[in-house]
Amino acid sequence: VYDVARVAGVSTATVSRVVRGSPLVHADTRDRVLAVIEALGYVPDASAQGLSMRRKDIIGLAGLERGDGEIGIERSSLLFADQIVHAAEAVLRGTGYSLLLTFGPAGEQLERRVRALSGKVDGLLVAEEVMAPEDLRTLARRLPVVVIAGRRGETGLDVVLADNLTGMTGLVAHLTGQHGYRRLCFVSGPKDAPDAMERLAAFEAAVLASKHSVVEQVLHGDFSEGSGAAAARALLGRRAMPEAVVCANDQMAIGVLRELGRAGLRIPGDVALTGFDDVYPSRLTAPPLTTVSQPFRDLGTLAARRLLDRIADRSLTPRTELLPAIAVIRASCGCPPGLRNDRPTRTGEEWPIR
Amino acid sequence: VYDVARVAGVSTATVSRVVRGSPLVHADTRDRVLAVIEALGYVPDASAQGLSMRRKDIIGLAGLERGDGEIGIERSSLLFADQIVHAAEAVLRGTGYSLLLTFGPAGEQLERRVRALSGKVDGLLVAEEVMAPEDLRTLARRLPVVVIAGRRGETGLDVVLADNLTGMTGLVAHLTGQHGYRRLCFVSGPKDAPDAMERLAAFEAAVLASKHSVVEQVLHGDFSEGSGAAAARALLGRRAMPEAVVCANDQMAIGVLRELGRAGLRIPGDVALTGFDDVYPSRLTAPPLTTVSQPFRDLGTLAARRLLDRIADRSLTPRTELLPAIAVIRASCGCPPGLRNDRPTRTGEEWPIR
DNA sequence: TTGTATGCGTTATCAC
DNA sequence: GTGATAACGCATACAA
Numbered sequence: 062v063y064d065v066a067r068v069a070g071v072s073t074a075t076v077s078r079v080v081r082g083s084p085l086v087h088a089d090t091r092d093r094v095l096a097v098i099e100a101l102g103y104v105p106d107a108s109a110q111g112l113s114m115r116r117k118d119i120i121g122l123a124g125l126e127r128g129d130g131e132i133g134i135e136r137s138s139l140l141f142a143d144q145i146v147h148a149a150e151a152v153l154r155g156t157g158y159s160l161l162l163t164f165g166p167a168g169e170q171l172e173r174r175v176r177a178l179s180g181k182v183d184g185l186l187v188a189e190e191v192m193a194p195e196d197l198r199t200l201a202r203r204l205p206v207v208v209i210a211g212r213r214g215e216t217g218l219d220v221v222l223a224d225n226l227t228g229m230t231g232l233v234a235h236l237t238g239q240h241g242y243r244r245l246c247f248v249s250g251p252k253d254a255p256d257a258m259e260r261l262a263a264f265e266a267a268v269l270a271s272k273h274s275v276v277e278q279v280l281h282g283d284f285s286e287g288s289g290a291a292a293a294r295a296l297l298g299r300r301a302m303p304e305a306v307v308c309a310n311d312q313m314a315i316g317v318l319r320e321l322g323r324a325g326l327r328i329p330g331d332v333a334l335t336g337f338d339d340v341y342p343s344r345l346t347a348p349p350l351t352t353v354s355q356p357f358r359d360l361g362t363l364a365a366r367r368l369l370d371r372i373a374d375r376s377l378t379p380r381t382e383l384l385p386a387i388a389v390i391r392a393s394c395g396c397p398p399g400l401r402n403d404r405p406t407r408t409g410e411e412w413p414i415r
Numbered sequence: 416v417y418d419v420a421r422v423a424g425v426s427t428a429t430v431s432r433v434v435r436g437s438p439l440v441h442a443d444t445r446d447r448v449l450a451v452i453e454a455l456g457y458v459p460d461a462s463a464q465g466l467s468m469r470r471k472d473i474i475g476l477a478g479l480e481r482g483d484g485e486i487g488i489e490r491s492s493l494l495f496a497d498q499i500v501h502a503a504e505a506v507l508r509g510t511g512y513s514l515l516l517t518f519g520p521a522g523e524q525l526e527r528r529v530r531a532l533s534g535k536v537d538g539l540l541v542a543e544e545v546m547a548p549e550d551l552r553t554l555a556r557r558l559p560v561v562v563i564a565g566r567r568g569e570t571g572l573d574v575v576l577a578d579n580l581t582g583m584t585g586l587v588a589h590l591t592g593q594h595g596y597r598r599l600c601f602v603s604g605p606k607d608a609p610d611a612m613e614r615l616a617a618f619e620a621a622v623l624a625s626k627h628s629v630v631e632q633v634l635h636g637d638f639s640e641g642s643g644a645a646a647a648r649a650l651l652g653r654r655a656m657p658e659a660v661v662c663a664n665d666q667m668a669i670g671v672l673r674e675l676g677r678a679g680l681r682i683p684g685d686v687a688l689t690g691f692d693d694v695y696p697s698r699l700t701a702p703p704l705t706t707v708s709q710p711f712r713d714l715g716t717l718a719a720r721r722l723l724d725r726i727a728d729r730s731l732t733p734r735t736e737l738l739p740a741i742a743v744i745r746a747s748c749g750c751p752p753g754l755r756n757d758r759p760t761r762t763g764e765e766w767p768i769r
Numbered sequence: 770t771t772g773t774a775t776g777c778g779t780t781a782t783c784a785c
Numbered sequence: 786g787t788g789a790t791a792a793c794g795c796a797t798a799c800a801a
Contacts, residue, residue, distance in 0.1 A: 416778065416779070417778085427778090427779080427780095428780085428781085430779095431779065431780060431781085432780095434779090435780080459778080459779070460777090460778055460779075462777085462778075462779090463777070463778030463779040463780085464778080464779055464780075465779090466777085466778080466780095467778080467779040467780040467781080468779080468780065468781095
């Protein structure tokens with residue numbers, strides 16, 4: 062500022078006014094200052110601004126990275142996070158805020174990084190169970206925080222999540238009702254993912270409710286494609302295949318799809334298969350994956366908006382928003398391809414937001 | 416700090432020393448201060464630190480978002496950017512830096528956002544042609560910048576890019592040589608993508624070099640799946656299909672794959688098809704996509720490292736690194752599935768880095 | 770309409 | 786080892 066002020070022959074206060082678009086500055090002066098700014102390529106230092114204005118115009122996003130890091134990004138379950146990132150970034154776009162990211166495997170190291178991050182931001186988006194609930198609440202006392210896909214009971218915190226229960230229930234009803242499958246297996250996600258636990262519980266309850274069907278086995282994966290493949294190998298080692306295997310997410314379903322394919326099994330001929338999430342690749346597989354459409358974008362959008370609101374008014378009373386998740390029937394469950402509601406993967410604003 | 420200092424009965428200077436891990440603090444004092452910090456939940460303000468230390472510990476990443484925004488994220492070509500993001504974030508992880516994002520359609524608005532971003536960061540990663548070369552150079556004078564997949568000739572700037580030329584040449588050689596295809600079409604990417612232009616040029620040169628083959632038509636897309644579908648419809652309107660259609664990226668190839676599938680055409684039976692990039696979904700399609708594997712992760716990793724180096728020593732002489740891109744033959748070109756080098760999508764460190 | 774002066778929370782340079 | 790204190794670059798209350 063000082064350089065600009067000197068060259069333009071005004072005070073730093075005036076330069077600041079011009080930069081901030083204050084109306085109390087003569088048009089001529091403004092133009093002159095603007096010209097100098099342009100010439101000098103001046104860009105205000107965000108640290109200084111932040112210090113002075115007590116706001117950083119940055120919001121943070123912390124997310125989990127699952128699966129074996131060595132195996133590479135493609136196989137870990139980042140698609141979920143990516144969608145959230147883009148949705149959140151899109152709402153921030155208009156506001157002057159930018160998005161600061163941190164990912165990583167759950168653990169102390171990630172918690173440290175989140176802690177450090179918290180000093181750089183005006184608010185924080187937390188995806189899944191990045192840290193212990195108590196630490197989270199501690200954080201939330203100091204900083205606006207909204208949790209995405211966190212645990213359902215979370216109290217005193219803003220949370221947005223998808224209705225895993227209803228989605229899974231509908232899916233299982235289709236499997237046991239329409240198709241009449243009796244012997245089902247489940248490939249579950251990591252225990253530290255609230256979503257995974259909810260889906261497992263919903264699955265078991267739904268199967269139980271169907272009288273004639275039974276849960277033959279529950280396998281445990283970590284949401285990564287590789288862990289799906291491992292589950293498939295375990296399945297292959299059994300005496301007999303179940304009639305249907307339902308997976309806690311699409312990535313793992315893709316893993317079992319490919320692994321079973323390699324073993325020569327046909328889907329849905331030999332086994333029916335379903336996923337959960339409806340990520341982009343899920344409609345690309347052969348056969349296209351029957352799954353449950355999770356409103357990724359809405360999750361991110363809503364969370365970001367809520368955070369902005371809370372930053373504007375920190376006294377807002379915490380609220381948890383439950384977004385609908387519905388089964389989308391494609392072919393991997395045994396339905397003829399293209400027959401039912403095989404609509405394209407969610408495109409964004411299918412449900413009214415606000 | 417003041418609170419901490421008061422409660423711990425020391426000066427702010429000492430607190431600062433403890434926080435920064437300075438060795439010139441008595442162990443007892445350190446422990447006492449640490450305890451207070453823990454109790455108070457103190458986290459240093461990054462703005463103040465930034466102002467004082469003249470470094471923000473943040474690096475920025477600006478990228479393009481293509482395709483019709485309305486259609487939603489799944490169909491636009493963000494997979495490229497996502498990979499870069501994760502690779503860059505992974506190298507930053509250990510260093511204390513975090514990643515600040517901005518995406519958007521090319522245009523003045525994005526340039527403004529990048530400008531504002533530049534005040535918040537210590538260095539900038541620029542993916543593709545986010546802004547005019549001159550503006551970029553202006554920016555680079557003030558701030559460490561490295562360009563990812565920028566234009567080849569870029570001088571005086573650090574650039575890392577994939578060897579589109581060699582990759583495309585190899586692919587076309589396979590198509591015209593092994594398969595003997597004569598009549599080829601090309602679905603090109605947006606003109607503002609240096610990668611797209613390079614691939615087009617390489618394609619035309621390679622076909623020309625093959626004597627017997629000819630470029631029947633060049634269609635123009637924008638790297639999004641939707642634009643691939645549009646190209647497919649144009650193809651369908653022709654008198655006859657070409658023998659092979661090669662696309663400038665995988666997303667568009669997937670678009671034509673699905674659209675041709677809807678029209679009842681068989682791939683590769685009726686037309687051969689290829690993509691470029693080897694994004695995750697490309698091996699999931701039926702048939703799996705023959706494509707050119709682009710070293711996304713290496714691109715991001717190398718770029719981030721280079722940026723860090725330049726931040727450490729701004730006098731480094733600019734360099735451009737060309738990473739190999741090689742054809743990966745799967746089934747959409749007409750090869751029998753699983754026969755050739757249908758290896759999994761790149762997992763990260765296949766080529767030596769550094 | 771414009772300039773002056775002060776504070777924002779840390780780090781770092783000095784003395785002690 | 787530790788404590789004052791001066792930057793750091795900008796925004797703003799107040800004075801002019």
